[in-house]
Amino acid sequence: MINSSGVQMASDKGAVQSCHASFVFSRGSGKDPGFMVGGATGSNLQVQDVSFSLKGGYSKDSKAPAENDVSVELKFDKGQLVISPGDGDGFIKKIFGGAKPDPINFDLGIGWSYQKGFHFTGSADFTKKIPVGLNLGDVLKIDSVLLALGASNDGIHANASTTALVSLGPVAATVSEFGLGLNLDFKDDSKGNLGPLHARLGFKAPTKVALSIDADVVSGAGEIDYDDAAKRYAGLLHLEFESFALNAMGALDTKLPGGVDGYSLIVMISTEFDDGIPLGEGFSLNGFGGIVGINRSVSTSELQNAVLAGKISDIMFPEIDPKKDTSQILSRLTAIFPPTEGKYVFAPLVEIDWGAEEQFIFGQLGLVVELPQLEHIALIGHFDAYFPTPDPDKRLLELHLDVAGMLDRPAKYLQILCDIHDSKFKGISIYGDILVRYSWGDDPEFVLSIGGFHPAFHPPAGLPALKRLGLEMGNGDALKIGVQSYLAITTNSFQFGVAGQFVFKEGSFKVVGGIAFNTLIIFTPFHFSADFSAGMSVSYKDYDFASLWVTANVEGPHQWHVWGSVSVSLFFFDLSYSFDKRWGEVDTKVVVQPKVADELLAALNDAKNMASVPPIEYAPVVRFDGPPKDGAPFYVNPAHGISIRQKVAPLGLRLSKFHEVPLTTPVQFDLPAKSTDGQLPLSPLLGQFATGQYQVLSQAQALSSPSFEPRVAGFAFGDDRVATADATPAATRYVTEYDVSVQGTPPPVALKAADLEWMIRGGAAARFRQRGAGARKFMPAQGKLTKVSVGQELYFVVKKSDLTKITAQALPYDQAELQLKSHLAAPGGWRDDADLMIVPDYELSA
Numbered sequence: 001m002i003n004s005s006g007v008q009m010a011s012d013k014g015a016v017q018s019c020h021a022s023f024v025f026s027r028g029s030g031k032d033p034g035f036m037v038g039g040a041t042g043s044n045l046q047v048q049d050v051s052f053s054l055k056g057g058y059s060k061d062s063k064a065p066a067e068n069d070v071s072v073e074l075k076f077d078k079g080q081l082v083i084s085p086g087d088g089d090g091f092i093k094k095i096f097g098g099a100k101p102d103p104i105n106f107d108l109g110i111g112w113s114y115q116k117g118f119h120f121t122g123s124a125d126f127t128k129k130i131p132v133g134l135n136l137g138d139v140l141k142i143d144s145v146l147l148a149l150g151a152s153n154d155g156i157h158a159n160a161s162t163t164a165l166v167s168l169g170p171v172a173a174t175v176s177e178f179g180l181g182l183n184l185d186f187k188d189d190s191k192g193n194l195g196p197l198h199a200r201l202g203f204k205a206p207t208k209v210a211l212s213i214d215a216d217v218v219s220g221a222g223e224i225d226y227d228d229a230a231k232r233y234a235g236l237l238h239l240e241f242e243s244f245a246l247n248a249m250g251a252l253d254t255k256l257p258g259g260v261d262g263y264s265l266i267v268m269i270s271t272e273f274d275d276g277i278p279l280g281e282g283f284s285l286n287g288f289g290g291i292v293g294i295n296r297s298v299s300t301s302e303l304q305n306a307v308l309a310g311k312i313s314d315i316m317f318p319e320i321d322p323k324k325d326t327s328q329i330l331s332r333l334t335a336i337f338p339p340t341e342g343k344y345v346f347a348p349l350v351e352i353d354w355g356a357e358e359q360f361i362f363g364q365l366g367l368v369v370e371l372p373q374l375e376h377i378a379l380i381g382h383f384d385a386y387f388p389t390p391d392p393d394k395r396l397l398e399l400h401l402d403v404a405g406m407l408d409r410p411a412k413y414l415q416i417l418c419d420i421h422d423s424k425f426k427g428i429s430i431y432g433d434i435l436v437r438y439s440w441g442d443d444p445e446f447v448l449s450i451g452g453f454h455p456a457f458h459p460p461a462g463l464p465a466l467k468r469l470g471l472e473m474g475n476g477d478a479l480k481i482g483v484q485s486y487l488a489i490t491t492n493s494f495q496f497g498v499a500g501q502f503v504f505k506e507g508s509f510k511v512v513g514g515i516a517f518n519t520l521i522i523f524t525p526f527h528f529s530a531d532f533s534a535g536m537s538v539s540y541k542d543y544d545f546a547s548l549w550v551t552a553n554v555e556g557p558h559q560w561h562v563w564g565s566v567s568v569s570l571f572f573f574d575l576s577y578s579f580d581k582r583w584g585e586v587d588t589k590v591v592v593q594p595k596v597a598d599e600l601l602a603a604l605n606d607a608k609n610m611a612s613v614p615p616i617e618y619a620p621v622v623r624f625d626g627p628p629k630d631g632a633p634f635y636v637n638p639a640h641g642i643s644i645r646q647k648v649a650p651l652g653l654r655l656s657k658f659h660e661v662p663l664t665t666p667v668q669f670d671l672p673a674k675s676t677d678g679q680l681p682l683s684p685l686l687g688q689f690a691t692g693q694y695q696v697l698s699q700a701q702a703l704s705s706p707s708f709e710p711r712v713a714g715f716a717f718g719d720d721r722v723a724t725a726d727a728t729p730a731a732t733r734y735v736t737e738y739d740v741s742v743q744g745t746p747p748p749v750a751l752k753a754a755d756l757e758w759m760i761r762g763g764a765a766a767r768f769r770q771r772g773a774g775a776r777k778f779m780p781a782q783g784k785l786t787k788v789s790v791g792q793e794l795y796f797v798v799k800k801s802d803l804t805k806i807t808a809q810a811l812p813y814d815q816a817e818l819q820l821k822s823h824l825a826a827p828g829g830w831r832d833d834a835d836l837m838i839v840p841d842y843e844l845s846a
Contacts, residue, residue: 069113176207299337445460651669797836
């Protein structure tokens with residue numbers, strides 16, 4: 001250690017563990033720059049602070065390898081480059097137009113270290129656009145020159161580009177920012193074409209090419225943009241001919257997702273006629289087109305978003321105006337059809353209008369198909385209707401509707417989604433969403449919603465947020481009146497509600513009022529709840545000096561419960577009254593406890609719940625005549641396995657209710673891992689059960705839990721391998737002997753060994769399907785099988801406010817319920833189940 005006292009060892013115990021040394025030289029402080037080239041009034045380069053450092057370090061600690069390094073670095077901080085046109089000749093002065101460009105500020109560090117090699121630090125990126133205004137006749141005009149210089153840890157990049165306008169008769173084109181680019185890349189192995197540097201000089205592609213045409217037979221415009229970061233070309237085109245218009249847009253990605261080499265293309269082309277082609281019965285074809293996608297798929301979520309935004313026509317017959325911002329149209333096209341390797345999209349489009357004498361219904365339809373597996377199929381449409389006439393001064397009703405019917409085979413659902421937007425009836429605005437969905441598979445569900453759901457209802461996962469079906473009217477800011485309603489039917493509920501509000505404003509006075517009610521009926525277990533609220537407030541300059549609000553809630557029917565409040569406020573006086581009443585006696589009569597175990601055992605022993613499971617690709621030798629009759633024994637093919645699946649009660653779930661009767665003693669039936677003799681492993685089989693039929697749930701739990709959930713319904717056992725009494729090895733060696741007898745006929749022809757083997761392999765015995773049935777068909781040479789299984793759906797306990805996980809890991813639903821109850825029962829824990837809820841893990845990972 002070196003200090004004012006002299007030199008001394010930091011420790012007299014042990015060897016030196018680490019040491020560091022550094023030398024730093026700096027220049028420049030205060031107002032004067034540390035480095036300057038050029039005069040203060042002309043072009044100059046100046047740096048406020050200049051520093052040079054040499055550092056080295058050593059450490060024996062294997063966990064700190066970064067300390068073993070030697071580095072040298074030169075830094076320029078607060079640098080500034082000023083280019084003055086007064087220093088140049090007449091040509092340079094003309095280019096700059098006499099204007100003094102803004103100074104270019106930068107911070108730059110250049111260094112080398114043993115571990116990093118050559119590297120740059122700081123911000124040394126800058127660009128400068130220099131107007132040129134150079135004309136070469138009436139054909140070419142150079143608008144500007146763009147200079148760019150940048151540095152990073154990889155090297156230095158610089159480019160010079162220009163924007164040019166080309167005019168050839170009625171055709172004009174603008175090519176933006178094309179030119180030359182120079183990259184200097186650092187090479188750690190010093191094997192670049194310039195030693196430690198590798199220089200690359202190439203053409204810089206234009207960022208945009210805009211085209212316009214104005215001729216006697218055609219007029220229009222278009223553009224193509226290039227996004228270097230996304231490696232994407234995107235463009236659109238609009239041309240108008242004498243009797244029809246042509247629209248086109250598309251995108252070409254030169255990289256697939258994940259940076260994989262390849263390409264993906266999406267193109268939409270449509271044409272619209274000024275005078276439609278008559279189809280009969282008042283219908284006419286006013287346009288047609290199509291969408292083609294290569295290495296593209298269909299995103300059902302983005303398709304839903306386009307419908308709910310009222311923009312589905314953007315991907316069918318868009319209103320393209322290159323003079324306006326059309327980036328949203330292209331973004332919507334590429335979002336609905338994202339790049340996906342190995343998928344293809346095809347969609348024919350038509351525009352059909354209807355009207356006997358005057359057309360007043362206009363429709364656009366498209367059928368979207370994803371190939372080759374047909375995983376997604378969608379029927380999309382946009383409709384405009386005007387009654388009784390399209391004349392804006394005479395029509396009473398104006399209706400705009402977007403619709404999409406979607407079949408999602410991987411997600412296993414069929415859905416129809418409609419959005420009413422920008423519609424009016426005699427000046428009254430009309431809006432709202434309608435949804436119908438049927439899903440199958442492990443989580444079957446039926447949903448019909450007109451205007452959304454009950455506020456306390458948790459819709460099935462994957463459903464979009466729906467707008468209320470509503471009406472709005474008003475007279476500017478002076479008076480606004482609105483009404484919203486909804487009706488929903490799900491597998492286990494019926495919901496409806498209405499809300500209305502008004503706002504009246506005159507000067508600084510404002511009156512606000514509203515009324516609303518919501519009703520929810522749960523079928524299993526049966527539960528009814530409704531709430532009502534109404535009120536009004538009067539304010540002056542945003543100060544409420546009078547208000548009246550009433551709320552009421554009712555639920556039943558096992559025991560009716562009514563509660564609510566009334567609040568009155570007048571200037572400085574507030575008065576409120578709350579009520580909470582219950583009536584109706586809880587049914588206390590003795591109820592015969594159901595015999596759950598007897599019913600469950602009877603179902604497990606019922607032959608109708610048993611099934612014979614054949615191995616994969618098994619060729620049956622014996623067939624049974626129909627299902628077993630009542631009381632008849634259940635016969636099983638010896639080569640098959642056996643599955644038993646019942647619907648009486650789920651296994652592995654603690655049952656507190658059965659047949660709507662609360663159990664005095666909750667029971668639970670679990671599936672053992674093996675049979676009683678320990679010889680056969682038992683594989684659980686899942687079925688769909690409504691938890692509310694087997695457990696007593698609160699209203700909040702009933703609302704948040706799925707209508708049906710996968711639970712253990714039975715089991716399967718048996719080996720999928722096939723064994724026969726005369727089974728032979730996969731490879732058999734045959735030895736053939738011949739008895740030769742001469743009876744005056746030609747001797748038989750002796751077969752070669754190869755010919756004999758070929759005939760044996762192609763014979764009937766070798767091709768018998770029983771030899772390749774079951775797992776044997778797919779068995780690898782070493783005799784090991786590869787099996788694929790579907791994982792169980794898992795859940796988290798989370799906070800309702802921000803979905804923060806309460807449980808550390810995802811759990812099966814029954815275990816998640818136990819965790820929820822333990823958190824609620826813990827001292828000083830959560831207030832009630834209104835604070836916590838159970839959600840599937842895929843909802844949190846989305």
